[in-house]
Amino acid sequence: QVQLVESGGGLVQTGGSLRLSCSASGRTFITYRMGWFRQAPGKEREFVAAASWRETLLAESVKGRFTISRDNAKNTVYLRMNDLKPEDTGVYYCAARIDYNGRVHSSDTYDSWGQGTQVTVSS
Numbered sequence: 001q002v003q004l005v006e007s008g009g010g011l012v013q014t015g016g017s018l019r020l021s022c023s024a025s026g027r028t029f030i031t032y033r034m035g036w037f038r039q040a041p042g043k044e045r046e047f048v049a050a051a052s053w054r055e056t057l058l059a060e061s062v063k064g065r066f067t068i069s070r071d072n073a074k075n076t077v078y079l080r081m082n083d084l085k086p087e088d089t090g091v092y093y094c095a096a097r098i099d100y101n102g103r104v105h106s107s108d109t110y111d112s113w114g115q116g117t118q119v120t121v122s123s
Contacts, residue, residue: 001112002026004094009117012084016121020079022094022114033099034070034077037107038119040090047105048092049079057104062088084121091116 003025012018022034035050049068050057056068067080077094095110103109 002029002032002096004096004112004114006092006094006114006117009092009119011120011122013122014085016084017080017082018084018119019081020092020094020117020119022077022079024075024077024096024112026075029075030072031099032096033104034068035095035097035104035107035110036068036077036079036092037095037110038088038090038092039116040087043090045093045107047107050104051077052099059105081119084119086121086123089119089121092119 004022006022008020030053033050033052036048037045038048039045047059048062051068051070065083070077093116094114096112097110
């Protein structure tokens, strides 16, 4: 497992932007698939985005608005969120697992999690 620390959440108006960061411990960051999930009050945790060293994936609901990227030299993954909507409100979690194909969208396949950062989009 790796230790993950998120930052960058906050309160923003509809149409605004935020960038979340997730810093990971360890020397083998490049071998991990990094993911972002979010959980709104009363709802299940849902997949937002994932990035390995060779590909990135985004949930349909955020395509065209969110971008995931990683800086392997800094052991950090980012989630750039543009054109935010009230339905984007929730706690955003960074997650990590050893990179392999399959079930990228399933939170139960990730074994390391950050503490979460709150994102609130006001209407």
